[in-house]
Amino acid sequence: MIAFFGFWGGVARLYGTHLLASPWNTLTINLLGAFLLPMWTGFLGPRLAKNRHWLVLGVGTGFFGAFTTFSSFCLDFVKLIIANQLTSALAYLGISIIGGVLVAWLGVTVAQRLTMKEMRF
Template identity: 35%
Template sequence: MAQPTTLVATSLVALGGGTGAVLRYHLGRAVGALFPTAALAFPYATLTANVVGSLCMGLLAGWLARYGSAEAEGWRLLLGVGLLGGFTTFSSFSLEVMLLWERGAPGLAALYAIVSVAAGVAGLFLGLIVMRMAA
């Protein structure tokens, strides 16, 4: 199969992105329902979305590197660009760092930023390692 047409590629990204955004929304609701006071004090839902999304991106990248071909481009667009792009929340992350800082909690803002980036990168590496070991 050749590369997807622009219309097909756009549709795959839109379908994945919409699904990822809906999943992110429900993750935020679930975290808020499970930990109502903790969710107000620290952005756990965003942190979780970014770490889980990074882990999944590592798994996907590892799978595509091992097994991917021209036919896998549709999966990359649907899952990587769309679903995981819609699910992870680095724009929300940036806003939450700034809000923590403005609320007078620069230490917590710095901690959140460091943990988010370090855990996200670690999740991606872990996903790649898992996929490489599975081969």
């Protein structure tokens, strides 16, 4: 299941890379994935997949693992440095790291609040 969903995550990433000019496509996809992964594992997956933990794992690890990549992030950062775009490289690095942590935190927070709201009803 991880390989199956990994294939589709890679396809989604490939499609996404054509929407924006690099390296900003990598940044956008990685931030989106950092938000959606905790939403999937903390709220959507358990509800949609019910007792099929293999599906939650397959989508979480496979799809989002292939959709977001650390190697593309590093390569784009190095390309900016080689192109002598130091300001852009540092902005890209800062937004990727700080933004990634913030949107992951937001995803966890939203998933927790949705769960708590669901438990009240």
